[in-house]
Amino acid sequence: MLSIYAGVDLIRSWNKHGWLERQFTAGAKIARLVGGGDKNIIVSDATSVNLFKLLVAAMKLRPGRTVVLSERGNFPTDIYIIQGILDQMDNSHQLKLVQTDCILSELQCEASSSIAVVCLTHVNFKTGSMHDMAALTAAAHACGALILWDLSHSAGAVELDLLGADVDFAVGCGYKYLNGGPGAPSFLFVHPRLQHASRSPLTGCYKVGWATSGRSTFPKCFSLLTAWVGLPAELHRY
Numbered sequence: 719m720l721s722i723y724a725g726v727d728l729i730r731s732w733n734k735h736g737w738l739e740r741q742f743t744a745g746a747k748i749a750r751l752v753g754g755g756d757k758n759i760i761v762s763d764a765t766s767v768n769l770f771k772l773l774v775a776a777m778k779l780r781p782g783r784t785v786v787l788s789e790r791g792n793f794p795t796d797i798y799i800i801q802g803i804l805d806q807m808d809n810s811h812q813l814k815l816v817q818t819d820c821i822l823s824e825l826q827c828e829a830s831s832s833i834a835v836v837c838l839t840h841v842n843f844k845t846g847s848m849h850d851m852a853a854l855t856a857a858a859h860a861c862g863a864l865i866l867w868d869l870s871h872s873a874g875a876v877e878l879d880l881l882g883a884d885v886d887f888a889v890g891c892g893y894k895y896l897n898g899g900p901g902a903p904s905f906l907f908v909h910p911r912l913q914h915a916s917r918s919p920l921t922g923c924y925k926v927g928w929a930t931s932g933r934s935t936f937p938k939c940f941s942l943l944t945a946w947v948g949l950p951a952e953l954h955r956y
């Protein structure tokens with residue numbers, strides 16, 4: 719198949735071999751593993767880039783709230799991405815890092831009304847400990863916050879039910895338990911109730927041009943999901 723792309727169809731493969739749809743067809747396969755439902759997952763970009771996109775989108779959905787809550791032992795890249803976003807916002811928001819066993823109480827205390835987004839990795843890369851996704855998601859919602867889960871160490875390894883747990887946003891890498899190999903792109907999930915309202919801060923031509931010009935078959939309602947930044951390099955692996 720790769721030689722057809724390289725030697726024969728070249729860039730016509732965008733249409734002829736369905737390159738444009740692969741974000742969705744690969745996403746649908748992953749959705750079966752993580753309980754993501756139909757059309758709520760795309761495969762695109764790197765985990766860090768997807769985290770950036772979804773965290774900014776989530777923060778915009780909670781204007782007036784100024785805290786991103788995470789845990790001290792979270793994956794370092796995730797913390798760097800959060801800090802990078804907050805740097806761009808001239809310190810109008812702050813990152814609150816708490817111990818793992820304090821997350822729930824943080825979500826239940828009076829100050830929780832300032833939390834915009836909770837950003838956690840489901841299975842810890844160092845300890846292997848796993849959060850109660852449904853309980854923390856419910857607690858985040860109870861205080862009016864949104865939640866973004868990083869599934870890099872759980873997708874393909876443990877049972878997941880994103881829709882059942884009512885998760886708002888999730889990302890995960892393709893090269894660990896999904897076995898995508900080196901260069902495999904990441905995936906992102908957006909709950910259907912948030913897809914119309916969410917806007918990615920990184921809008922490529924996939925969203926702005928083709929999605930509105932009738933040149934593609936993209937579902938137009940997926941305002942966020944059509945916002946991948948560039949064609950992932952290694953989608954043939956999925």
Ligand SMILES: Cc1ncc(COP(=O)(O)O)c(C=O)c1O
Binds near residue numbers: 764796871904
């Ligand atoms: C939990 C977690 N988050 C984020 C990342 C960063 O992934 P990427 O290199 O795809 O941005 C990793 C990579 O190992 C990870 O394990």
